[in-house]
Amino acid sequence: MTQPEANPNAPPAKPPNLIYGAEDRPPLPVLMLLGFQHISVMTIALVIVVMIANTAKASFEDAGILVRLALLTMGLTSILQGIRRGGIGSGYLCPSVCGPAYIGASMAAAKAGGIALVSGMLLMVGVFETLLSRFISRLRALFPTHVIGLVVLMVGFEAVVVSVPRFLGTGCSTPSERRLSVFVALAALAAMMIPTVWVKGRLRLYSVLMGLAAGYATAIASGLLGHEALERISREPWFDWPRPGHFGWKFDPLMIVPFLIATLSSTLKSVGDLSMCQKINDPAWTRPDLKPIGRGVMAIGLGNLCSGLAGGLGMSTSSSNVGLSISLGATSRVILFAVGGLMVALSFFPKIAAMVVLMPDPVMGACLVYASCYMLVAGFQLLCVKPMTLAESFVIGISLCFSFSVDLAPQLFEGLPAWLHPFFQSSLTLATLMAMILNLVFCAGAREDSGGGR
Numbered sequence: 001m002t003q004p005e006a007n008p009n010a011p012p013a014k015p016p017n018l019i020y021g022a023e024d025r026p027p028l029p030v031l032m033l034l035g036f037q038h039i040s041v042m043t044i045a046l047v048i049v050v051m052i053a054n055t056a057k058a059s060f061e062d063a064g065i066l067v068r069l070a071l072l073t074m075g076l077t078s079i080l081q082g083i084r085r086g087g088i089g090s091g092y093l094c095p096s097v098c099g100p101a102y103i104g105a106s107m108a109a110a111k112a113g114g115i116a117l118v119s120g121m122l123l124m125v126g127v128f129e130t131l132l133s134r135f136i137s138r139l140r141a142l143f144p145t146h147v148i149g150l151v152v153l154m155v156g157f158e159a160v161v162v163s164v165p166r167f168l169g170t171g172c173s174t175p176s177e178r179r180l181s182v183f184v185a186l187a188a189l190a191a192m193m194i195p196t197v198w199v200k201g202r203l204r205l206y207s208v209l210m211g212l213a214a215g216y217a218t219a220i221a222s223g224l225l226g227h228e229a230l231e232r233i234s235r236e237p238w239f240d241w242p243r244p245g246h247f248g249w250k251f252d253p254l255m256i257v258p259f260l261i262a263t264l265s266s267t268l269k270s271v272g273d274l275s276m277c278q279k280i281n282d283p284a285w286t287r288p289d290l291k292p293i294g295r296g297v298m299a300i301g302l303g304n305l306c307s308g309l310a311g312g313l314g315m316s317t318s319s320s321n322v323g324l325s326i327s328l329g330a331t332s333r334v335i336l337f338a339v340g341g342l343m344v345a346l347s348f349f350p351k352i353a354a355m356v357v358l359m360p361d362p363v364m365g366a367c368l369v370y371a372s373c374y375m376l377v378a379g380f381q382l383l384c385v386k387p388m389t390l391a392e393s394f395v396i397g398i399s400l401c402f403s404f405s406v407d408l409a410p411q412l413f414e415g416l417p418a419w420l421h422p423f424f425q426s427s428l429t430l431a432t433l434m435a436m437i438l439n440l441v442f443c444a445g446a447r448e449d450s451g452g453g454r
Helices: 028-055 060-083 100-133 145-167 175-198 202-222 227-235 253-281 290-310 319-328 334-346 350-357 361-383 390-408 418-424 427-442
Strands: 096-098 315-317
Touching: 028 060, 028 096, 028 100, 028 202, 028 319, 028 334, 028 361, 060 096, 060 290, 060 315, 060 334, 060 350, 096 290, 100 145, 100 253, 100 290, 100 315, 100 427, 145 175, 145 253, 145 319, 145 361, 145 390, 145 427, 175 202, 175 361, 202 361, 227 350, 253 290, 253 315, 253 319, 253 361, 253 427, 290 315, 319 361, 390 427, 418 427
Parallel strands: none
Antiparallel strands: 096 315
């Protein structure tokens, strides 16, 4: 009796370590529980929102509105990622957050022209990324796995550069304040790490919420978060409209290069995250299938367009949530609709936004250190998917040497012509550009097959 032929269009077999695969539908109670757990990890990205608001010298009310707009656009973009219709959405559990790749460009724009300039530049970002998504499947030679891994690694490194000073209390005015700040940061980080590393069962699913609770409790008990801040939270209403378009829009030609490079870096990171999603859902995975990844980038581009129109911040896929889906053994794309719906609902609650706005610096630092661990490890994993050739080693090594120097010895680049400054604005920007250029120079003869199969 002959065996039936395998259907090449059939979805890959579900790996044995997954309870719910990409196409499975968990029961409603389980679905909501999984959605809340992903949201608890996504809230770390709101730290970036508060940083941008502080850089723009936004009022307490405006900072709260920005947080709620971020929640709204994070939810809508996550829903788009799960649609998988009309060329939109990868169909993989890869929620969207305010992307760390946009930290440098957004802070520069916020300082120069406030939130309105960030929103205006995001309109350009959304159009650019949407157009770029249509060519992803044809540009495999520009972003092989080792280049994607480097970009994900540098996104984590740039988050470290922002988070560690806050963790160590470098902005404190006295040694006693600094010691207190470090103590609060350690309490928050320990509350996240202990259940993540040593606790088995469902308790570890709430490690981020536990860390935030411990950080806030320690800050209140030590006086770092004072009575005045708590009164501000209590005065905020429970329910209000998120106010899309509240900040208006500005545009500055000088910000085009930083935002385009940040978008390219964010897109490469999204390609890496979606490649990881494919890998964990397919035991026979050997290489990225760029067609669904292109649809995923389209969802992010449309999300950035919505964010620019609403007045939010730059969107990108969340490496931390990809890691969470692995640890939970649940990668169903239906979870994205629960996550997105809950995030949109939260954007209507100003009191929750006020608690995020008043987050103490050491708690921000602890959350970002925790999140950057996922991004750094994800970058290393992509770099080590297969042994690198000598040429690829030079691409990665040279890019790392010069990009690290941007943060470790910024004075080396002070004498550059003004038109070159945007390219040396951040380590992520320089690493992305150098890796892509060097890859074309060194690895042109070692081009991969352009097919899109797994």
